[in-house]
Structure formats: C-alpha cells, structure tokens
Amino acid sequence: MKQSRRIVLGITGGIAAYKAAELARLLLKQGIEVQVAMTEAATHFITPATLQALTARPVWIDQWQDAQGMTHIHGSRSADAIVIAPASADFIAKLANGQADDLLSTLCLARDCPLLVAPAMNRQMWANAATQRNVQRLAADGATLLGPDSGPQACGEEGLGRMLEAAELARDVLAFLEGKTARGDVGLKSDLQSDLPDLRGVKILITAGPTYEAIDAVRGITNRSSGKMGYAVAQAALEIGAEVTLVSGSVALTPPRGAQVVNVVSAVEMFEAVKREVARADIFIGVAAVADYRVAQTSTQKIKKSDAALTLQLVPNPDILAYVAALPRPPFCVGFAAESEKLRAHAAAKRKKKNVPLLAANLAQDAIGNDDNELLLFDAAGEHRLPRADKLDLARALLRHVVTLYQKGKKK
Known part of the structure; x- marks a missing residue:
C-alpha cells in the first residue's frame, strides 16, 4: 500500500503569503496532506480561516494550542518535509541562527525532516550581505532553497527576491518528495x-x-x-x-x-x-x-522586394x-x-x-x-x-x- 505524503507548510509575514493558499491547493490536489503553521505576522496578510477551509485542518499559530505545549515536537514527526513559503528575511535569519521564539521557528529547530525554504523579500533585502550569509549558512546546514525569482515586486521595484509562483513551488516540492522516493522514503504518484x-x-x-x-x-x-x-x-x-x-x-x-x-x-x-x-x-x-x-x-540589410527572381x-x-x-x-x-x-x-x-x-x-x-x-x-x-x-x-x-x-x- 502506497504511503501518503505529508508536509507542514510554514507561512511567514509578507505580501507573498497570498500565494501560500494556491500552493496548499495545488499540493492537496496531488494527494499531499498539508498542515499549515503560521507566524503571527503572517495572519496580517492571509487569515487562518482561509487556510483552514482549504486544508480542512486547524492552523497552528500558538505554541499553546496543544494542551501539553508540544506541537513543536510532534509537528514534524509524521511530516516528510517542512516548507516555508514565503520565508521572510527575518525568518531566514532566525533559521540560520537557531532562534526559536515562536511556534514555527521552534518547530523548524525541533524537526526531524527536511526543510525547504522559499525566500520572499525586497530586492535590496535579498542582496544584503547579512541575508546572503544567512542563506549560505542555511544551505550548508542542509536546507533546500527554492528560489527566489526575479521580477516586479509589490513595493514597485523590480529585481531578485520575489517568491516563486505557486505552480513552480508545487512542482519543486513534488520533485523533492519524489527524489526522496527514489531513495526509498515515500511513495511515487506516477508509474x-x-x-x-x-x-x-x-x-x-x-x-x-x-x-x-x-x-x-x-x-x-x-x-x-x-x-x-x-x-x-x-x-x-x-x-x-x-x-x-x-x-x-x-x-x-x-x-x-x-x-x-x-x-x-x-x-x-x-x-x-x-x-x-x-x-x-x-x-x-x-x-x-x-x-x-x-x-x-x-x-x-533587408533585401528589397523586386520583380526579379x-x-x-x-x-x-x-x-x-x-x-x-x-x-x-x-x-x-x-x-x-x-x-x-x-x-x-x-x-x-x-x-x-x-x-x-x-x-x-x-x-x-x-x-x-x-x-x-x-x-x-x-x-x-x-x-x-x-x-x-x-x-x-x-x-x-x-x-x-x-x-x-x-x-x-x-x-x-
């Protein structure tokens, strides 16, 4: 019997949070169970009610939603991956430096599954030397970076830093999970x-x-x-x-x-x-x-038309x-x-x-x-x-x- 696949979708504060709803929908369509965890800042951009309606699961926000306060421990144990999309500059800094001051950052620190990170920020924030150091440290620690992309940004500027579109992220998450399958971890969708x-x-x-x-x-x-x-x-x-x-x-x-x-x-x-x-x-x-x-x-030069062959x-x-x-x-x-x-x-x-x-x-x-x-x-x-x-x-x-x-x- 094929083993089901499950991810924790972590959403941090940023305008690209609206894309997370479409990402969740696309992953669910592929038979992947999606459990959403949000930072408090993310709730200012997209409501937990929207994501709960999409996933049919309560959204994790507060460490103390679990009576025992153990969501950060139990949350990753049955997941095949944690996907942070969007990952703000602040949250990337937390991940790179092992900070754990809210449910999502604590969950990432306590995980026993792979971490995939989809950056989303202004082009100057992405290019900042501190962000680049943090990204390099994350990669060295084994995290998988998905993006960012280049293009128009909500602030009116244009450049590298915008989050990948939901369809691209869904494809990359699927490819990652199926790559794990090639090494015997989870089941594949297609023969x-x-x-x-x-x-x-x-x-x-x-x-x-x-x-x-x-x-x-x-x-x-x-x-x-x-x-x-x-x-x-x-x-x-x-x-x-x-x-x-x-x-x-x-x-x-x-x-x-x-x-x-x-x-x-x-x-x-x-x-x-x-x-x-x-x-x-x-x-x-x-x-x-x-x-x-x-x-x-x-x-x-352009050859001019004439009556001659x-x-x-x-x-x-x-x-x-x-x-x-x-x-x-x-x-x-x-x-x-x-x-x-x-x-x-x-x-x-x-x-x-x-x-x-x-x-x-x-x-x-x-x-x-x-x-x-x-x-x-x-x-x-x-x-x-x-x-x-x-x-x-x-x-x-x-x-x-x-x-x-x-x-x-x-x-x-």
Whole structure:
C-alpha cells in the first residue's frame, strides 16, 4: 500500500503569503496532506480561516494550542518535509541562527525532516550581505532553497527576491518528495516516475529548441520546434541529480531551475557552444531541431522586394551529433530524429550513420508544439516503444533507459 505524503507548510509575514493558499491547493490536489503553521505576522496578510477551509485542518499559530505545549515536537514527526513559503528575511535569519521564539521557528529547530525554504523579500533585502550569509549558512546546514525569482515586486521595484509562483513551488516540492522516493522514503504518484535512477555527479549536456539561420536583417530559415521535449529532458535529468547544461535555441519557455543555460540562435552558434561544453559532459543528448542548411551569404540589410527572381545558395550546417560521437573520448551520445515518414527505416539508418548508442525517434507532425509525444528508441538491442505521454513523463522514461545503457557501458 502506497504511503501518503505529508508536509507542514510554514507561512511567514509578507505580501507573498497570498500565494501560500494556491500552493496548499495545488499540493492537496496531488494527494499531499498539508498542515499549515503560521507566524503571527503572517495572519496580517492571509487569515487562518482561509487556510483552514482549504486544508480542512486547524492552523497552528500558538505554541499553546496543544494542551501539553508540544506541537513543536510532534509537528514534524509524521511530516516528510517542512516548507516555508514565503520565508521572510527575518525568518531566514532566525533559521540560520537557531532562534526559536515562536511556534514555527521552534518547530523548524525541533524537526526531524527536511526543510525547504522559499525566500520572499525586497530586492535590496535579498542582496544584503547579512541575508546572503544567512542563506549560505542555511544551505550548508542542509536546507533546500527554492528560489527566489526575479521580477516586479509589490513595493514597485523590480529585481531578485520575489517568491516563486505557486505552480513552480508545487512542482519543486513534488520533485523533492519524489527524489526522496527514489531513495526509498515515500511513495511515487506516477508509474513513469518509479525506480528513478540516481545521477548525482553526472554531467549531462542537452541541446533543445530550433535554430534560426538569417537570410537578411529581418528574415531567416527556422522550424516549428517549441523546445518542450528538450526542456523536459533537462528537467527530468535535474530531478535525478544530474548536473545539466542546456544549450537552447530561441524558445518561449522558462528554463528548468538549476540548469546552466547557454542561449544561442544559429546552428553554428549551437555547434560552438557544444564544442566548449562537451569536454565536461558524461552524457550528451541532442534534442534540438538543428537546421540542416544555412544561407551562404547573409545580407546585413533587408533585401528589397523586386520583380526579379531571388536565388539563395544554401550550404550545410555542422553536424553536431556526428561531431560529438566522433570525438576521441566521446560522452554517451543520445540522438533525436524527427521524421515525417518511414520512421523506423530513417531512424535506424541515422543511428548507424551517426554511430550513437541510442537514438529516440518520433513523427514530427505528431510531436512539434504538442505537450505530449511518443518515442521509438533504437539501440543495439533493437527498438523500444515509449507510449504517448506528457513530455515530462516521457522524458523521465527516456532517462531511465539512457541511464541503464550508460551504466552498462561504464562497467565494460
């Protein structure tokens, strides 16, 4: 029987406290039990009644709500994590220095479960040397920092310090709990996420998105790749502990937090970025839809329309996957093939030509721009089908296969 998951959601005083209600709702929707604990200052921003109605549990505020005064001891004993969201500068200082002068800070000090902290404060407060010392001490003590994000703040200023949005925090809390599950602590929600491998210390280089090949100052050659699959692969790799470098073409996506992102435009720029990064990679996954050709002579000015025909000479772009696979000591290489017909024949031929141990193939018309996909994997043992699923779930399944082959190769 699958073990239920439970968190204590700690809310401190700050305008971002309103996001905690949505965070609680999203976590409850995922089957996670949420027990709210608030500081007195937090009650000035959001009422305990709101959170009690959402969670169907009395909200902890006062140390003496428990007749024995032991809420700070018992509160964490059945929890899988304590999540402080928002975590004000004052509360972070308390945590870093072991102060315990209210229920929530005492609960954190007496916990026997992991602590996740989502900072929320003005940009100058976040940048202050004292806050940065406190954050570094928290991290050194084993706390997990979620954010902060950069953007407009309630005070009218803009910069780093605002709390992550509720959906991002819910995703990160889930990923954390499921990461614990991979090491046998709690149950997983999705079969596609079961038996996740551990890639801590393994460096993965991933390419994603389209490339854009300029014709003139305003026109170019590109494709309809959204980058969603490559970003999902990066997210899945981060979830299992890998160090991820993501070389990305121009996309309208938020990069997975924790990835080192290198933004590029053209195929040549992507090739140069891969050459710079590949020496540090243990695994290379080429998901990007790289243009096969570019214009031989790009105009620096807009080409004016006329009645005459216009001829463009196209020259081949570098073959990034073939280059990486042919290195004297290549990383474990995974290629992607987006075909419009004869998927098996073209994909099998591409794997052989590129000389890569694994190639993932799909029909472009069924995948580009969609949130879901299906893949056929080709390796030395034959082909393996990954059925249609959300791209993140599909990426997790792909990573399991990649890691199996990678680890087998290391044992030889």
